[in-house]
Amino acid sequence: MSGPDLLLTALALLAAASGLLAVTGSRVVHCALWLVVSLGALAGVYLVLGAEVVALVQLLVYVGAVVVLVIFALMLTRAPVEPSDRLDAPKGQKLAAVVAGISVGGILAGTLIYALQDLTVKVQGEQGSARNIGRAVFSGWLLPFELLSVLLLAALVAAIAVSRHLPAEKRPGQSLTEDGGVQ
Amino acid sequence: MLTDITGTLTGVPRIDAVALLPVIAPVVALLLVLLIDAVRPVKPLLNLVTLAGLLTAAGGVAYLALEGTERSTACSIGVVVGTAGLSGPSPLPESLSPSDVGFGCSYLVSDLTLTGQAIVLVAAIGCLLLALDGPGAEDRTAHHTLLLATVAGATALAGARDLATLTVALETATLPAIGLIALRRDAQGAQAAVTLLLTAIASLGLLLLGIGLLFLATGSLYLSRIADVLASDPDEKVLVVAVAGAMFALAGIGFKISLVPFHQWTPDTYAGAPLPVAALLSTVSKAAGLTAAAVLLGIGLPALHDAWAPLIGVLAALTMTAGNLVALRQQVAVRLLAWSTVAQAGWVVLPLAASGTTRDGVREAVAASLGYLLAYVVAGLAVFAVVVLVARHHRAGEEHTLEAYRGLARTEPVASAVLAFALACLAGLPPGVMGLIAKVVALRPVVDAQLWPLAVVAALNVALALAYYLRWTALLLATTDQATPRWRLRPAEGIVLGGAAAGCVGLSIGAGTIAGLLPDLLR
Amino acid sequence: MIHLLGPAVLAAALAGIGVYGILARRNAVLVLIGAELLLNAANVLLVTASALPAGGLAGLEHSQTYHDPLIPGQVMTIFVITVAAAEIGLGLAIVLLLFRARGTVELTAVRELGEASPRHTETPS
Amino acid sequence: MTESAAILSIVLPAASAMLGLLMGRDWARDWAVLGSLGALVAAIAELVLVGTDGPVTAFGFLGRAQLGGTTIDLALRSDQLSAAVAVLVALVAFCVQIYSTAYLAGEGTPDAPTRYPAYAATVSLFTAAMMLVVHSADLVLLLIGWEVMGLASYLLVGHHSERASARAAAAKAFLVTRVGDIGVVLAVVVLIAGAGTTSISDLNRAATENEIGHGTVLTAGLLLLAGVVGKSAQFPLHIWLPDAMEGPTPVSALIHAATMVAAGVFLMARLLPLYLTVPGALQTGAVLASISMVGAALAALAQTDLKRLLAYSTISQVAYMLGAVCVASDRELGSGDPTALAAPGVLHLLSHGAFKALLFLAAGCIVHIVGSTALADMGGLWRTHRSLAVLFGIGLLGLAGIPPFGGFWSKEAVLSAADEAAHAGTWVGWTVLVAGVLTIVLTGLYAGRAWAIVAMGRDPVLPAVGDAETEEPHENPHGHSQVPVAMMLPLYLLAIPTVAFGLVLLTPFDLLHGVEIQPGTAITGALLALSGVGWAVSAPRLGTPDIAVALPVRARALLENAFYFDAVIRALVVRPVLGLARTVQMLERDVVDAYVRAVRPTTEIAGTVLRRTQTGLATGYAVWVLVGAVVLTVAGMVLV
Structure with missing residues (x-):
């Protein structure tokens, strides 16, 4: 095992273990923090695999933005800070979750182990540089990129519209009930 | 001895604005809507701009269809040079074509593209008109923006020829629709949105895992390239990874078409969403899902036909049977529609089960699927138009049961006639020739491929579905003591009702349209 | 030279963990955390595959x-x-909406839309 | 010219149906009668033109439909078969429309409105649909007419929808014929898929030249046979017809005796070249026809209700036609046109149409006089209404097949055909022949019994007023002593073909060239029929006009209830499915509702289980998605 291999293994173990803690923890805030660790470790994995821009985006978007959002959401929904046993679904559902998780992971792992076995590659570090990625996006992936901006815009509009207060509460005189929209 | 070849990209791809008009027009309208809202939100203007955007897109489809040439756009361009042991770059060997080294086009205007887009746009215009005065009219800006984004995603989906565009377009057709559901901003709307959201996220995860596996196997995101690699008799390992990827991706798209077992969100979400949005989900969204499946399976993965075709058959049989069985027991109109839409989903994908490995076989199957989809969308719009009207005039609102239709033929003979005819079309009962022909069209490839068990299941399901469609129709004619008030028909709703009815009748007379769609579609 | 099996198995493991997270949680925000992990599993797979030379396997x-x-x-x-x-x-905006409307984000507590749910009524008046 | 006549014969009744409905009560009568008269004129013109100009095999009607690679040409055809049947349909329809103006005159009572405009329009609609069936050159077009006929039949059986029994009968007719109709729909689908065409002439040609797979033809043939059995009320789908007598009597005459029930036979005759390539389907038909023939005749023997007696007799007689067509595969193909082999069946169709319509309309007059359909309330018609009795008698003679009346010739033609097939040495021919001969005796018996009870019988219910009507109110509150002229006229009109049908055979047109009557068979048949009638008519010497009384009580009950087949069906099919309570409920409900209920219980459990999965728990739904993906993937990997 070479140095990069060892590093990769360590980061992978960290990512998997903290991911597992993030979905099994009984304190919501801890779960969010374990998610940060897991996603951060993944950024490391990307770096080792030669995808530096991806690693950067991972840190910026996920660790920076998404996790903050999640933590805000946890606070806004008055999630309990102390350990709670009401975070997990009922037993039957949990059993189904274990089965589904293991089988999805198992199938993927089985397929990949069969396909990759002891395949090794030389990491092309320069490939994932910002310059190359930028050129690739604007030369080859322009259409999905532009479409992505529409998606983001629409998600933004939707999130804002959804987050506004109920119109019926705001203007009680002018309601939608004529059309049965709001009970 | 390995030779290293490096490629160089030579610039921004040419974008053919005319070819992309069906995608660009809704996006431009979306931006205009936001702009108008920021400057001075005049309601009629917002409606007008949105409608104009959809009509422009439809005009674009019509123009491209009339023009008839195949256009491809958003193609990656560049030169590939070898550098192996040489001092300078040398030209590419003759034996390699650009597609061999990974270049391709993201968007293609073909018959498949245009048919998918036409169905989406017809449905979207209907849903927009239904929504103009309905619930959520307060949130006009948000509603129109999200509807336009959904449409842009769905039209882009039909033309997408690489997996990145496909994924992004699929999400663009899904996420705004979830936003539309949540626009009700009450508990039920939120719950309906959460239900769809979680299914959509889980499905997105599956789709992306599938795409990851397909990419791992073939090294490309371009569907034509994937098809070539898989058709060139690859290694066992490649095949296994690709099949796993194909199946994950199929499972990731299945929820959009409401295929069993990915259908579970459907009834709950329909029940919790505003009715015009439910109409959108059952028409635009389903059309998007089917085009996604057709593009992925028909263009990208025909070589794996042996793996996916039988499974599609099983899914289709399960879907129509489960949908019909539960629909039999529904009382609430919109829930009945939800389950019937599940059942119809089975019919929509049924022909794909019989697509052969040959180009012609796949073409015929996809054409039959789209033909059925067209008939379903037109009839579905007609039914939804009447249901929206009943919801507006019945005290139970959108949760009205079928009892609300008792004796409707007396007070609203025209709307009842439209509903009865559309239901007959959905059931495939003789006056609804359109539906009958569509069912025959959908069954034809199955019978040709001699998949008798599947054909028998489908035939039994026709009988099963008759029961609830007839029950509904019969209620229209039943006697009632309740005096129902006459309706106030708003112009927009009148247009949808009349248009959809005309569509049902027109397609019943010119049923050849359904059967003769897409002379040469698969690119 | 790097073995690709490591990151590939990581992708599989994260996918399994993500699936478990989506399914086993009652709190909607935590469900979304599970979804994040599932999507990241796909990312790891894509980056891993991208380390191969063109043409994939x-x-x-x-x-x-x-x-x-x-x-x-x-x-x-x-x-x-x-x-x-x-x-x-x-997703979070919708979860917040759910919280505003129902006062909880526990998915088990807000299920009146389901037909088999005890809260579901067959024929609303 | 021929084309225009054929199209007019379809369009005129359809237009009169529409106009009659649109223009209201005052005009309904005129439109209905005019429409059917127009159709009759058009049909006669068509028959003459076909005779002079020869047949037209296909001409455009509703354009064509493109179905994938299959073009469906919604065209019509006109040949002697269609023209002859069209004349019969138009004639009976015309008679029925005239008859109905009096039968359903007035507004009725609030409890039992007559609803004449809707009734007349539906009859016109039915006429148009039957004309469409008769003239269709394509199975899809035929199917449209077929379905409209079924719809009109349903509406007319349930015409007195204020009566629970009428609603139940309509429901039963709808459900039972639907079972058969599904067969026709499936057959069309099979043919489109397997043969790529639904054009009747193409199908016949392609099947004869072995261009279609044998399996396809056999499947389609058997499926179509199911439709024929349903529509023509043959065993085991015959149970709807006796109950359909709840409809107004003229409707019974038109739809449930002369035309619609014979449409199945017509369809078989049309597709005979196709059927000849699959003898298995014909043999099945022959067996069913033989069972229907004897069984229904036995049941008719013990009926206590005049209309039900006639209904069972219809089943029995239609079985003759079907049997005649079904022995075709064992007969020698003479002049090359295989359709000629169907000639005996078609001949019986035509003669039966005339005499059975006459019988039903006469029965309607009798019911009008007596105010009841029960045989027990009738008697002495000969003494009270002699001319009506004579007309009724002519009908019965036709039915029994006494020479020289209509039924004799056609029935002997059928028997001769069966005889020929039997002498070719096949069991099918023997089966039909034996059943046919047996049925002749039975027919004579029940025809004679009807005569003995109705015309002779005990003292009449009414005071003997004869044909010299009195205006006085009479003792029977429901009956009338006087029969309106509009109800008598059609009887005279229909009596003509019944009496003079034999003349057709003197100058047979091409269609009937296949008809041969062997003297031996004919004489035997006539003697048997005569002996049957003689037995029955001599019954009054037993002290009762009803020969059925001579039967043991048990046997009588068995026959009267038609071997309890209804009950058997109920026990074997309906009850296990529905449960007794649901059966009762079903009969009370509307037709469609009944259908829904019929499917429901079988699917209830499945539906409930599936509904259970809708827990409302969003992540629970995700379980399905993810597990579904796993199953799909594993299955996919197994498949590759």
């Missing part, structure tokens, strides 16, 4: 290797991260 048979200037795997990963961000943003 099928290309390994050929004598020539080259590197795809379009870097599809990594570009796709960035797209996925963005899609996921949009998805999570809207």
